[in-house]
Amino acid sequence: MLRSIQRSSVRQLATFSSPESVLPKKIGGKYTVTLIPGDGIGKEITDSVQTIFKNQNVPIEWETVNVSGLDNDSGVSEAVESLKRNKVGLKGILYTSTSKSSRSLNVALRKELDIYASLVLIKNIPGVQGRLDGIDFALVRENTEGEYSGLEHQSYPGVVESLKIMTRFKSERIAKFAFDFAKKNNRKLVTAIHKANIMKLGDGLFRQTVKDVAQDYSGIEVNDLIVDNASMQAVAKPQQFDVLVTPNLYGSILSNIGAALIGGPGLVPGANFGREYAVFEPGCRHVGLDIKGQNSANPTAMILSASMMLRHLGLNEHADSISKATYDVIAEGKSTTKDIGGTASTTEFTDAILAKLN
Structure with a gap:
């Protein structure tokens, strides 16, 4: 069943699966989702999502698989097996070296699972010039x-x-x-x-x-x-x-x-779909190695991608409330990150979203 994106408001962010997609089954009232933090700022922005989901009691269990392109890690096989089990994943970006001997793990993952369609949403966000x-x-x-x-x-x-x-x-x-x-x-x-x-x-x-x-x-x-x-x-x-x-x-x-x-890559949500699998990740595939560990990354793209994932799973109320709180914090302008003109850290931005939600 197709799931739509409402154009009338950025606060109604959603997505859809391809007609052949197989949604995972709930076990114990929760979905198990593969989490691949990725390289660079990946852990910081996926931590933001995990914090929000935990606070809101979103019925998601994370199966974390650490894969890195920095050393051409072979962890792709583990990630593939996890996604085959869970059908749905949330993913940070994996670093791709320009070295002749290295391959793109991002491409390898999509090819292995035939995740053939990338969907990226480009839209102005109120509060960002x-x-x-x-x-x-x-x-x-x-x-x-x-x-x-x-x-x-x-x-x-x-x-x-x-x-x-x-x-x-x-x-x-x-x-x-x-x-x-x-x-x-x-x-x-x-x-x-x-x-x-x-x-x-x-x-x-x-x-x-x-x-x-x-x-x-x-x-x-x-x-x-x-x-x-x-x-x-x-x-x-x-x-x-x-x-x-x-x-x-x-x-x-x-x-x-x-x-x-x-306004920058930190604002663009995205998703990838195949016949059986769906992997959600920021739409503009920047690793952010230069700001890794500084607690300054903008997690908006990852949060909105995760909201798209929730809508894909039919968890519309959680998707709406989390995306709305994110947009409200940005529109208010008091706790935004440096890339969009603010001074807040990643955790301060996340805390501001939690304050809106609670």
Whole structure:
């Protein structure tokens, strides 16, 4: 069953699962959820969520799995097994080194479980001065192929070949996800982002597949934009966007642009869906190594991602109250973190949310 995002108010933050998703069963009146704190500020901002959930008696039991990309940890296998058991996870971002010998554990996790759809919500938050007003769009990003296929080799010293894999099957299912999301959430326009003017076969396939899928969704308009133009339009007039559907790399670029427009990566919630599993994490995938341990990180994105998780599990009242308290603290402006102009620490911001809730 699809779960909607109410556009009328940022305080009604929600999400939906893909039609095939299998929700976990309650055991002893509680859901068991996999918790992967991640690297950098991950533990600090997931601690914030745990504190709020405990205070509000949210019926969640955490199964914590510590995975780190800093040493290319093999803990991904443990995380995969935990998610297979629990079906739902809350995750911080795992560090990805530029070293030739290391792999992206974020990508590995999504590929292993075929968590193919990333959903990122870019919307102005009252109390935060963004670059522009009236921003409200959703970014649907394919998670498992494209430039992130991970197939590279050096054919000759100094010559590297990277394979960008694009398939009709995966382009079609991410397009269907985007249109299903638009239909359920009363969105009227889906825009396919591509570079088909140069990559005529790969991106051409993606662009055409989105347009083909659109034929099955009457009442929803479809158009397309070349990624470099889309980037310019996102900075110049983001209000024109409603739902963007993108291959992996372009979605990564546009989510960062969107975060900058509304006030930074600490404000952007996100989720990832597959046929059987759902993993919730900040939509703008920043590790925050430079501020690790300083108790200064903004946990808003993680809290709102966790609220999306609660709605996914049908815990709507908890989702509404926690997200509303978070937005109220930001709007009030007395206990906000440094990234959005305040002086509060992570724990002080969390305490202010608890005060609103109680």
